Amino acid sequence: MRRLLVAGFIVLAAQVAHAADPSQLPVLRGSFQDAPRVYRTNWDGVYFGGHAGYSSHDFDFTRTTTGLQEYMLRESALAQIVGQWQLLGTSNTRSSGFGGFVGYNAQYEDAVIGIEANYTHFAAKSGSSAASLTRTLSAVDGVSPPPGHSYEFDVTLAGNARAKVNDLLTLRARGGYSMGSFMPYAFGGLALALVDIDRAATVRVRTRDLFDETVIIGFDVGGNPITTIVPRNIVISDTTDTKAESQKNLLTFGFSAGLGFEYMLMQNIFMRAEYEYTQLGTSKDTTIQLNTGRVGIGAKF
Numbered sequence: 001m002r003r004l005l006v007a008g009f010i011v012l013a014a015q016v017a018h019a020a021d022p023s024q025l026p027v028l029r030g031s032f033q034d035a036p037r038v039y040r041t042n043w044d045g046v047y048f049g050g051h052a053g054y055s056s057h058d059f060d061f062t063r064t065t066t067g068l069q070e071y072m073l074r075e076s077a078l079a080q081i082v083g084q085w086q087l088l089g090t091s092n093t094r095s096s097g098f099g100g101f102v103g104y105n106a107q108y109e110d111a112v113i114g115i116e117a118n119y120t121h122f123a124a125k126s127g128s129s130a131a132s133l134t135r136t137l138s139a140v141d142g143v144s145p146p147p148g149h150s151y152e153f154d155v156t157l158a159g160n161a162r163a164k165v166n167d168l169l170t171l172r173a174r175g176g177y178s179m180g181s182f183m184p185y186a187f188g189g190l191a192l193a194l195v196d197i198d199r200a201a202t203v204r205v206r207t208r209d210l211f212d213e214t215v216i217i218g219f220d221v222g223g224n225p226i227t228t229i230v231p232r233n234i235v236i237s238d239t240t241d242t243k244a245e246s247q248k249n250l251l252t253f254g255f256s257a258g259l260g261f262e263y264m265l266m267q268n269i270f271m272r273a274e275y276e277y278t279q280l281g282t283s284k285d286t287t288i289q290l291n292t293g294r295v296g297i298g299a300k301f
Helices: 002-019 026-031 066-072
Strands: 045-060 090-108 111-122 127-138 149-177 182-219 225-264 269-283 286-300
Touching (some): 045 111, 045 269, 066 182, 066 225, 090 149, 090 286, 111 182, 149 225, 149 269, 182 269, 182 286, 225 286
Antiparallel strands (some): 045 286, 111 149, 149 182, 182 225, 225 269, 269 286
16 A cells, blocks of 8 residues: 555656646746747839929029120120129929939848939920110220220120920939838939020120310400310210020039938839939029929839
């Protein structure tokens, strides 16, 4: 009997020890399970797409006619003065545009860097400006009238200008941050545009000779002349010159920068929205800025 009790005790102890094994306890066993896997959206690879947008085009014509003015007055003492007159103003037009893009992304964890070529064709109306002014100049350097004389110049300047951006290509580098299916990004790079610029200027210069002339108005009883001083203002020349230029699809360089975001709709299909600022270099003495908002859709490989 004693042997049976001892054998039963040994079996019971073994069962208790097995039940007390920490690896078999449900609570502790769950503590050692693998963490869930984290999946990242894959932005890596070549992509392309199309877009449509709306732009504000700002044209600065304040110096557009100065080159023409300087050329027409190149042999005149007035060139350094009248040649620098800023005749025209600024103009703003708004335009829709459409185009496409192609690029390549490289992804490192959540960081995404890439390069992209982006093309837009605009259906823009021309920006324009026209004005005229008249000023009288005296004591001009380089002008030497005879003794007792002085020259005055009545200068009338008239001009007009018109410009339009036809196409815009930007070659940009960009960097983004992947937040799952959402990726904000910033970009910047070189801008190339095809621009139409028409400009014309007319300069009229009327030169007057001012002097005092002694005039005999009679004789006294002794036969001596009686004189008086009469101021004279005589037009000695009146010239008009006009020059115009028209340039179509002028290649203009500049830079662009902006911000945007992309959202992955499906595994390889994404949508985007972005804002772009473009500053074009001065062409034909005209400066152009563009502010553009776009939306687009693309696919990646």
